Amino acid sequence: MAPPARRHPRPATVTANPPRRRRPAPAVLTAGVVCCLVVAVLAGCGTVGGAGGTEPTPATGPPASPNSGKSPGQAELDRSATRIDEYLRTNFPDHYAGIVVDQPRSTIIVYRRRSAELDAALPALAGGHVRVEPRDAPHSAMDLRKLADRVQADIEYWSTQGVTITSVAVRPDGTAVEVGTRELARARTNLPQRYGAAPLDIIESNPTLLTPG
Structure with missing residues (x-):
């Protein structure tokens, strides 16, 4: 009687390109510190600026919806910053310099x-769970805005002197008016x-943002 045939194991099937597990996208944290803060042009850095700065997000309206692009905490910060900015501009123009929103620290x-x-x-003015941190400033936004207006009014004059003024910005910390120019040493x-x-x-700044006239 013939011996039974031996069965060979079937080779394992190898996929050429095995499916890859997708890694979750990393969370992105944004900070509103000027620090900008620059962030800031005309007394406004970050999310909200002082007088003459980046216009703050309107404080009115319902809380941010899930599809608005802002978390409820960020929306609350923006509304509180707007209230503070508008109130201090009106009631304390001789003292108020500007504000910066630090989102990670609320x-x-x-x-x-x-x-x-x-x-x-x-x-x-802040309300809710928003923390407010007062810091000293040497000048008010109102005083720096007057200086910035004077520099802006002289743009044509400076162009005749070989100095191109490319930007004028009031810092939200009340320290200075920042003037950008191509001719740094001469300026x-x-x-x-x-x-x-x-x-x-x-400071040296090449893009021409301001023109005479």
Whole structure:
């Protein structure tokens, strides 16, 4: 009697390109600190600026919906920042310099010249779970805005002097008016001769944002 045939195991099937597991996209955290803050043009850095700065997000309206692109916490920060910005511009123009929204810390940083009355008004303006952090500023946004307006009015004059002014920005921390120019060395020599000891920070900036006239 013949022996039974031996069965050979069937070879395993190997997929040339096995399916890959998709990794979840990393969470992206955005910060509103000017720090900008720049972020900031004309006394506004980050989400909300001071006088003459980036216009704040309107404070009115319902909380952010799931499809609005903003979390409820971020929307609350924006609304609180807007209330503070508008109130201080109107009621404390000699003290208020600007604000910066620090989203990761749920904090609104308020730059101001010291005023006990201003500081006392901040918690009620912020509301909710928003933290407010007052910080000292050497100048108000109103005073720096006057200086910035003067520089802007002189753009045509400076072009005749070989200095191209490309940007003018009031810093939200109340430290200076930032002036951008292509001719850095010449501007740093000539602008103080015209504006004296005014708080100007002259930086090199190539894009032409402002034109004479």
